[in-house]
Amino acid sequence: MKVKVITDSGSGLTKEQAAEYGLDFLPLQVIIEDKAYLDGIDLTVEELYDFIDRGFLPQTSMPPLGMIEEKFDQYKEEGVTDVVLITLSSGLSGTNQAIQASAKWRGIKMHTLDIYTTLAVERYLAISAAKLAQDNVHPDEIVARLKDSVDNSQGFLICQDLDHLSRGGRLTPMAAKLGGMLKIRPILEVSKNTEGKVDVCDKVRTTSKAVKKACSLAIKAVKDIKDYELFVMDSRDEQEALNMLEELHAEYGDITIQRQPICAVIASHTGLHAVAVQYVKKVKGV
Structure with missing residues (x-):
């Protein structure tokens, strides 16, 4: 079994920060004046605050589908068998479903749950999942432990x-x-x-x-x-x-x-x- 843990930028992590925790990362998109920015890659939170302060009204979208497909093509080549997926609430975004669909197409087993929120709780759960995976905790057990926390x-x-x-x-x-x-x-x-x-x-x-x-x-x-x-x-x-x-x-x-x-x-x-x-x-x- 070869396991990866993925989160998105709803966690508030940048791509570099996620990598420090052993997490793979998919950026949500922030659209400003018809330009799409990759959150946590080419847009920082302070830059976003500056845009809002200047009167811009940003919109958001889930990670680019091409980036999701590329990630799972890479996993297939590397022999990844299982992915623990921690994304922002399905009530806020279709990110979780889109990623699951990409994994299913490539025969990679997904282990995920709806965390019903985002922000700091998502960040904490994603980092916790990465730590447990590094300790060789089975993906099903990781999700079970996260669910107990989500319920509280x-x-x-x-x-x-x-x-x-x-x-x-x-x-x-x-x-x-x-x-x-x-x-x-x-x-x-x-x-x-x-x-x-x-x-x-x-x-x-x-x-x-x-x-x-x-x-x-x-x-x-x-x-x-x-x-x-x-x-x-x-x-x-x-x-x-x-x-x-x-x-x-x-x-x-x-x-x-x-x-x-x-x-x-x-x-x-x-x-x-x-x-x-x-x-x-x-x-x-x-």
């Missing part, structure tokens, strides 16, 4: 720029306009609870109240913090990210909470000044 994970996202949500069909244009005028902040959830799609779990007045509420939702779910990983992310909103960290540290004490930027393909839809918290149960054996 959740994330909450707060966006200040409601126009981006409106463009993505998450809010009507009128709701976005009224929300901006009234300073209403929807708290968005992407998890197994929402079947991997973006859904509004609550609406509050002001960003500061939304941050407190998102943290309280995570705290309510995570009782024994030693069994979990916590992440705080933002798209150029360091102050609200720090506020979120303060709320979490007030509950859990001096623990490690990982800070990451909201990756390019997700920030394309949230806009700047978004902040998020995610938690996931630690993967067994990692």
